Amino acid sequence: MCDTKNSYLCIGLDFDLDKMKNKNVKDLVSLESFIKDVIDSTYDLCAAYKPNFAFFEKYGPSGMKLLESVVEHIDYRSITIADAKRGDIGNTSACYAQSVFEHYNFDAVTIAPYMGTDSIIPFIENSENGAYLLCLTSNTSAMDFQYKNSNGSMLYEDVAKLASKINNDNLGLVVGATKNDHMQQIRDIAPNLNWLIPGIGNQGGDLESSVRVSNSKQGSGLINVSRSIIYAKNQDLDDIRKSASKYNESINQFLG
Amino acid sequence: MCDTKNSYLCIGLDFDLDKMKNKNVKDLVSLESFIKDVIDSTYDLCAAYKPNFAFFEKYGPSGMKLLESVVEHIDYRSITIADAKRGDIGNTSACYAQSVFEHYNFDAVTIAPYMGTDSIIPFIENSENGAYLLCLTSNTSAMDFQYKNSNGSMLYEDVAKLASKINNDNLGLVVGATKNDHMQQIRDIAPNLNWLIPGIGNQGGDLESSVRVSNSKQGSGLINVSRSIIYAKNQDLDDIRKSASKYNESINQFLG
Numbered sequence: 338m339c340d341t342k343n344s345y346l347c348i349g350l351d352f353d354l355d356k357m358k359n360k361n362v363k364d365l366v367s368l369e370s371f372i373k374d375v376i377d378s379t380y381d382l383c384a385a386y387k388p389n390f391a392f393f394e395k396y397g398p399s400g401m402k403l404l405e406s407v408v409e410h411i412d413y414r415s416i417t418i419a420d421a422k423r424g425d426i427g428n429t430s431a432c433y434a435q436s437v438f439e440h441y442n443f444d445a446v447t448i449a450p451y452m453g454t455d456s457i458i459p460f461i462e463n464s465e466n467g468a469y470l471l472c473l474t475s476n477t478s479a480m481d482f483q484y485k486n487s488n489g490s491m492l493y494e495d496v497a498k499l500a501s502k503i504n505n506d507n508l509g510l511v512v513g514a515t516k517n518d519h520m521q522q523i524r525d526i527a528p529n530l531n532w533l534i535p536g537i538g539n540q541g542g543d544l545e546s547s548v549r550v551s552n553s554k555q556g557s558g559l560i561n562v563s564r565s566i567i568y569a570k571n572q573d574l575d576d577i578r579k580s581a582s583k584y585n586e587s588i589n590q591f592l593g
Numbered sequence: 594m595c596d597t598k599n600s601y602l603c604i605g606l607d608f609d610l611d612k613m614k615n616k617n618v619k620d621l622v623s624l625e626s627f628i629k630d631v632i633d634s635t636y637d638l639c640a641a642y643k644p645n646f647a648f649f650e651k652y653g654p655s656g657m658k659l660l661e662s663v664v665e666h667i668d669y670r671s672i673t674i675a676d677a678k679r680g681d682i683g684n685t686s687a688c689y690a691q692s693v694f695e696h697y698n699f700d701a702v703t704i705a706p707y708m709g710t711d712s713i714i715p716f717i718e719n720s721e722n723g724a725y726l727l728c729l730t731s732n733t734s735a736m737d738f739q740y741k742n743s744n745g746s747m748l749y750e751d752v753a754k755l756a757s758k759i760n761n762d763n764l765g766l767v768v769g770a771t772k773n774d775h776m777q778q779i780r781d782i783a784p785n786l787n788w789l790i791p792g793i794g795n796q797g798g799d800l801e802s803s804v805r806v807s808n809s810k811q812g813s814g815l816i817n818v819s820r821s822i823i824y825a826k827n828q829d830l831d832d833i834r835k836s837a838s839k840y841n842e843s844i845n846q847f848l849g
Contacts, residue, residue: 353688391681391688397696398657405653424705425647425678426732426796432609432647440653449680451707451727453734471707476682478709481755487743499737540682 338416339384339557345548345592346585347385347418347533349563350375350407351392359572365396369403373410375567378574382581385416387533387561408442417443418533422471424449424456431459438466445469447511447533450496454503467507472496472523475513475536493519494526501527509533512551514542514560520550529555537584538565544584548591560588594672595640595813601804601848602841603641603674603789605819606631606663607648615828621652625659629666631823634830638837641672643789643817664698673699674789678727680705680712687715694722701725703767703789706752710759723763728752728779731769731792749775750782757783765789768807770798770816776806785811793840794821800840804847816844 339345352368362371376386388407393400408417419437423446424430430448437446445467448460460468473483473493483493490498500508512523514536532551536542537560544560551558562584569580595601608624618627632642644663649656664673675693679702680686686704693702701723704716716724729739729749741748756764768779770792788807792798793816800816807814818840825836 351685389681389685389688391679391685391692394692395688395696397661397692398654401654401657422681422705423647423678425645426730429607429645429647432645432651436647436650436653440651449678449705449707450738451705452730452732453737453739455732455734474682474708476708476711478711481709482706482748482751483709485741485743485748485751487741492738492741492748495738495741 339559342381342384343589344382344384344585345552345558345560345588346383346581347387347559347561348379348383348566348581349420349535349561350386350388350567351563352567353392356568357572358568365399365403369406372403372407374574375577376407376410376414378578379581380411380414382578382585383415385418385559386411387418387420389420389563405441416445418469419443419446422447422449423460424452426452427455427459430456434459434466438463447471450499454499457503457508461503461505461508464505464507467509469509469511469533470496470500472500472510473512473516473519475515475540475542479513479516494522497523497526497530500530504530511535514544514547515540517543517546517550520546524550524553524556527556528553531556532558533561534558535561535563538562544587545591548588552592560584595815598637598640599845600638600640600841601808601814601816601844602639602837603643603815603817604635604639604822604837605676605791605817606642606644606823607819608823609648612824613828614824621655621659625662628659628663630830631833632663632666632670634834635837636667636670638834638841639671641674641815642667643674643676643819645676645819661697672701674725675699675702678703678705679716680708682708683711683715686712690715690722694719703727706755710755713759713764717759717761717764720761720763723765725765725767725789726752726756728756728766729768729772729775731771731796731798735769735772750778753779753782753786756786760786767791770800770803771796773799773802773806776802780806780809780812783812784809787812788814789817790814791817791819794818800843801847804844808848816840
């Protein structure tokens, strides 16, 4: 998808009715048609869309119906990533995998590492689906646990090593764009894992390092931008498309 | 609730249509009335119910409607714990908190620690709600990362320490019943945190240690049992009530 479209951009579909600048969007019905318009205006510019489940779950079952129709509307024009950060004991992770892959029909999902291998396997068993495992996250408190160091290896490095080991040709890493000092180290540990990189835009991550380090001989990196695209300027479709286009161009420029 | 009911039992409502022994339950409609009957047959025996979101999410929006009606049916007769293991950057965790506490009206939620403090705070800001942070989980792969040791402190101990520090009188820990060798250590680190203890029954956890260690002068422990109650024998209401009653009695016996 990235090569066909000449895009390594992922657009985060994290709309929040309480924060809309576009005043025509006031309820779930108008939000649904707005999100569909945003997709129609941007799909040629992005390799993937990543709706974060929290922004749909807050509306209860109606929000999940909206999520269903968003994935349906994307209709394979871009990769779909369920940003859900799930993880539980094996039989429960299997139900989550059934939810994101079979019910909602996503291509990939983000997952959390704390519970270890058996919580991850159900998401990568079927090689037609993929998962991105949280490795080094973009938020400030990432340092609370992810930098825990033993025998010269930080926790996020351990996560990258385990991911490499259990990879079924469909496991990637989430590496925050704000953590550019540690990117090369992660790339060296897991040279062939694909990355999903949040933290560009509002969170202040470093786009150049993110693009250059993530894209290596064997691995590639998908740059996620959420708020800086979907809330661009006045939040008109034109503003959104322009912002998506600008990010896509910057990414391609750094790719050389 | 525990004292009023003389119960430290939490029943995990993790029904799976693909695994029902009760052959009258074949679809979401019959499952809804069955879960309501199970609640009516057991609420006097348990302090809390804990539906795991995965078992509802796998059915999409209809599953979430079922979850809504389950919480509504419990109707404050027991504490409700959303077993969701959520965790994301601050503004996203805030949406998850809105989902579980405001939309679905749960009393408490389980959360994942990997992303650190700012991913936890939104769940405990309102002291009327509570959260249980994954500390040492019941599954085999818990050892992959949770036992990571630096400066004489394992990762799960670091989590217990952080939880103690940011506790807003409403943060507890998830400690697996299969990890009895480490329970006292966690109780010593965080003497006043309440525990939610999964892993009894099918997973083979140690009920006696779980009850005795979790319940101390300052902290208490809620023992969760899922499959061994809700799939008891032929999965008739009578079998389920008997199993719940048996677990409740054993817990109370160990409490002395």
